[in-house]
Amino acid sequence: MSTDKPDVVASTFAPTADLPVIVVGETVVGAAVVQDEPKPAGASQAAPQTQPALAGWPPRFSCFVTGTDTEIGKTLASSAILHALVQQGVRACGMKPVAAGAEIRNGALHNDDADMLIAAGNVTMPQSLTTPYMLMEPAAPHIAAALEGVTIDPVPILAAYLEIAAASDAVVVEGVGGFCVPLNDSFDTADLAQQLDLPVILVVGLRLGCISHALLTAEAIAARGLKLVGWIANEVQAEMAFADENVAALKQRIGAPLLGRIPRLGQPTAAAAAEYLNLAGLPNWPTRRNNQ
Numbered sequence: 001m002s003t004d005k006p007d008v009v010a011s012t013f014a015p016t017a018d019l020p021v022i023v024v025g026e027t028v029v030g031a032a033v034v035q036d037e038p039k040p041a042g043a044s045q046a047a048p049q050t051q052p053a054l055a056g057w058p059p060r061f062s063c064f065v066t067g068t069d070t071e072i073g074k075t076l077a078s079s080a081i082l083h084a085l086v087q088q089g090v091r092a093c094g095m096k097p098v099a100a101g102a103e104i105r106n107g108a109l110h111n112d113d114a115d116m117l118i119a120a121g122n123v124t125m126p127q128s129l130t131t132p133y134m135l136m137e138p139a140a141p142h143i144a145a146a147l148e149g150v151t152i153d154p155v156p157i158l159a160a161y162l163e164i165a166a167a168s169d170a171v172v173v174e175g176v177g178g179f180c181v182p183l184n185d186s187f188d189t190a191d192l193a194q195q196l197d198l199p200v201i202l203v204v205g206l207r208l209g210c211i212s213h214a215l216l217t218a219e220a221i222a223a224r225g226l227k228l229v230g231w232i233a234n235e236v237q238a239e240m241a242f243a244d245e246n247v248a249a250l251k252q253r254i255g256a257p258l259l260g261r262i263p264r265l266g267q268p269t270a271a272a273a274a275e276y277l278n279l280a281g282l283p284n285w286p287t288r289r290n291n292q
């Protein structure tokens with residue numbers, strides 16, 4: 001790949017001695033950092049120039065969970081997917097690569113999303129891998145990062161993903177806010193999903209305005225050359241007027257299966273939400289293993 005930027009690491013990453021060495025090719029890492037100008041919203045994207053991060057590995061379930069907005073149920077849905085994976089008997093790990101809004105408890109940084117994902121999975125990994133960027137301020141990530149003098153860099157996130165994938169059978173990566181949230185001046189969460197090259201699951205928070213948000217997000221996912229493999233309707237509001245009609249309008253227009261509709265739950269736990277999901281049709285969804 002030709003670029004006038006300095007050559008950024010073609011990292012060779014060996015997660016453990018027993019596992020295959022994974023080469024993150026120049027294009028994977030380089031493409032993450034060579035964009036000079038922020039892209040206008042809706043600008044068409046070139047097809048990803050990356051090799052899938054885990055090319056050559058046996059098929060495994062991994063996904064990137066995005067949403068129509070912030071606070072619409074991505075963490076609840078991601079945790080429910082992890083819970084369902086654990087129920088299938090596989091080693092499942094969640095990842096919240098960038099979390100904005102942390103507090104110190106018992107001497108350690110905590111973020112609610114990161115904690116819930118860790119609790120729903122069954123693989124213990126250092127938090128520095130499951131959340132490489134844990135930021136204190138509950139603000140847009142690039143702002144929260146700037147407050148700490150940090151620039152969010154995709155390379156550690158990609159490396160962490162590979163290490164987690166090496167230790168797990170399945171990985172669920174939760175995005176930040178909506179699909180196009182900036183992470184630095186030239187890189188956003190959509191770029192991150194593209195670099196990870198993961199199938200995408202879209203969580204639609206059922207509230208007024210969600211139809212357009214959902215359809216725009218589906219378009220943006222396709223424009224990045226990513227596959228939307230399913231969407232989840234989540235009743236974030238106690239009683240939304242015409243909720244059924246909204247879901248029907250989305251079913252008609254989104255070219256991916258509805259994986260379930262999570263009602264407003266009294267106890268919004270991973271297990272409770274998982275009851276409402278049917279994930280068996282997802283690509284590489286594991287068949288049940290009786291090894292627990």
Ligand SMILES: Nc1ncnc2c1ncn2[C@@H]1O[C@H](COP(=O)(O)OP(=O)(O)OP(=O)(O)O)[C@@H](O)[C@H]1O
Binds near residue numbers: 076113176262
């Ligand atoms: N179906 C539901 N029933 C009850 N509470 C819900 C439901 N969905 C989400 N919530 C609650 O709404 C809040 C936001 O949900 P969640 O944290 O999953 O959103 P998010 O999209 O991950 O937000 P963020 O953008 O901050 O990551 C949480 O307190 C969660 O428990």
Ligand SMILES: [Mg+2]
Binds near residue numbers: 075113
């Ligand atoms: Mg969340």
